[in-house]
Structure formats: structure tokens, C-alpha cells
Amino acid sequence: MPKDALSALIHTCNFIATKGFCPATGGNFSLRNDADSMWVSASGRDKYQLKEEDFLACDLDAKLISGNGKPSAEAFLHGMIYKLSSETSCVLHTHSVPVTVLSMQKKEAQKIAFQGYEMQKTISGFQSHEETLKLFIFDNDQDIPRLASAVKELWHEVKAAYGLIVRGHGLYSWGNTVAEARRHMEGLEFLVECEFYSSRVVRG
Template sequence: MTQADSFQHAVNGLISAGQRIWQQGWCPATSSNFSQRLDDSSCAITVSGRDKGQLSADDIMRVDLDGRSLDGKKPSAETLLHTTLYRRDPGIGAVLHTHSVKATLVSMHADGPVEFKGLELLKAFTGTATHESSLSLPVFDNTQDIAALAKQVDDHMNETGTGHGYLIRGHGLYTWGPDLPTTLRHLEALEFLLDYYWHASRWQPAEAREVDR
């Protein structure tokens, strides 16, 4: 596949992913950004400020893995959060950043990493073969200093491993995978788990409900 063919393949995939994610309500207004690795030194990523449910080919651009534009378009301010992942792990082929209500709620109320254990849907994640496993979703404070945030995320992963995703407080979710279809599967699984976590944290046993009346 030529470089042009590779970029066109990424464009088609990201447009389709944007429509699918928008239909779920996970990328409201012009929020969110999506990317796909092109080669060892560049990736395709959504242009800043575009409606992700109505992407066109002109809304996708190329950047190098330092986040610099390769075609004169303006990348998202959060491009470094994508390229840092591509630099640290050559096995990462796509990154999706979304802004769902549940991801935002959980990020604002979590005191530390969000932990999931013993749930069947954990098997949706690459490398997980049984529900008898766990997944930790770290939560980082939001900041406009994206370079500092990217370093904080990278330093954390150096200590704990790359994992499958993380939350930014009051902001949204990042997840990734070896290719775009797998990353979409990870996104859907994480959204289910975050929904479960939010409802479980609000649940009270019947005895407690009786006392509250």
C-alpha cells in the first residue's frame, strides 16, 4: 500500500468511526479527536474544531509523531496525547478520544483510578481471556498544558504499563488498540463499564433504602 493509499484508508476509517461515535452521543458539538497510525513516523488525525459526526476528507490531516503538521492544517491541541502513545508503543495503531456524559461524570467523582474486576465484558480488551481479570483506568487532572499532561501520562505508563485507556477529569476518555476496529471495540467496552460503574456507585441495598425513607 502506498503512502497515499494508507492515508486514504485512514481517512475512510476515521470518517466512519466519527459517525458511529456521534450516533452514540459520545462526541457532542466539535469535541473529541480520533487518529490512526500511518507508519513509523506519522499518523492521520482529525483537524481541530470539526464536527466529528460529519467529517469529510478535508477534516483529516497528517502529523509527525512530535505532533507537527505535515500538510499545513491545524491539528487538535491534544495531538500530543495521541502521538505520545504512538511513540511509546509501536503496536498501537489507533487512538480515540471522546466526551461522553458517563466518562465525564465518573472522572469528576473518582478519587483515584477507576477499577473494574470480575466482569464478563473485560474480555473485550486485547489480551484478556477471562472475566477473572481486572482493568484500572487512571484519572488525570485536566490542564491546558498538553505537553505537561502528555508527560504525566507517559510517566505513569512507565510505572504501571500502557493499559487500555485513561480519563481526564471533567474532560473525557482516551483509549487505543492495534487497529481502528479494535479501538472502537475497546471504546464501546469502556463506555459500558463506565455506565456500570456510575450506576453501581449510586446503588444502595434494600435495607439502606428502607432506613432512608
């Protein structure tokens, strides 16, 4: 187990929990282990108190390799993100109120287009508030492999935001390190919260 990265992830999970982004055991978090496997938080654990033993080794199809517990069904989407992006080493999945509410306001909207926000620059590759950052929204689906296929189909557009929304559900964000994934998560949550307050969704 990559101890330093895992302790950084646990620290980040505690931070996410204190922000209220993963209430009632919701959300899940993962770390790439190697080209074909990942560590993912076990289903149903309290995200305020995660420990090393709460992470399970799984392959990228979310099949358990070792550990004590059950991987969440959503681990399959974490695995798909690692398959689609070999540089990604951390995926954070949060269930915040602004992401949940905003994505439900216009159910036909396929993305939120952020423009004019200084905080867009927290996302790698964005250098100016004048650029447009598109955060794609996918309809929620209890069939996670089907949801992962929809993400795969649109990946060439999705990847620029280092994140995506599942409607009425939450945000997935990722990065090449735990620190970068956390910065992307905080940046995207901040931007969504701004739109949440102004309630402006751009139709896809």
C-alpha cells in the same frame, strides 16, 4: 494516505458521533501514518460529518505537515501514545457524559478498578471477568505536553487497559487497528457507564 484505514476510521467517527460521545465538535481521532507521523482530525470540525479532507498529517509532536486546518492541542497526546506503543495504529478520544461525571465524583481517585464484568474481556489480554482491569485517571491539564509526560511516567501500568481517562474531560482509547480501537472504546465506555450508574469509584 492509507485510504482503507482512513475510511474505517471515518465510519467509526460517525458511529461515535451517533452514540453522543463527541458533542459540540469535542473529541478527536487519529491514525498512524508511519513511525514518525499520524493523521489527526482537524480542530473544531463537526464529528458527525468528517471527511478525508478533515484529517491533517502531523508529526508525533503534533506539528502540521500537510492539510487544511489546525491540529487540536490534544493531538500531542495522540502522538505520545504512538511514541510509547509502536504497535498502536489508531487513537480515539471521546467526551462522554459517564466518563466526565464519574471521574469528577471523587477527585482524588487515580483509577477505576473494574472487576466482575464480562465486558472486561473486550479489552485485549483480558480473559476473565475475575481479573481486575485498572483504568487510570489523570487530572485535566490545558498544558497537553505536561499531561502527556504524566501519562508517559505511568505508561507501564496504563497500557494494559488500552485506555485512560482525563478527569472531567473524556476517554482516550487505542488499538493496533481501527476495529480494535473501536472495540476498546466501546468496551471501556460500557464499563464506565456501568460504574456511572452504580457510582462506585475505587480509590487509587
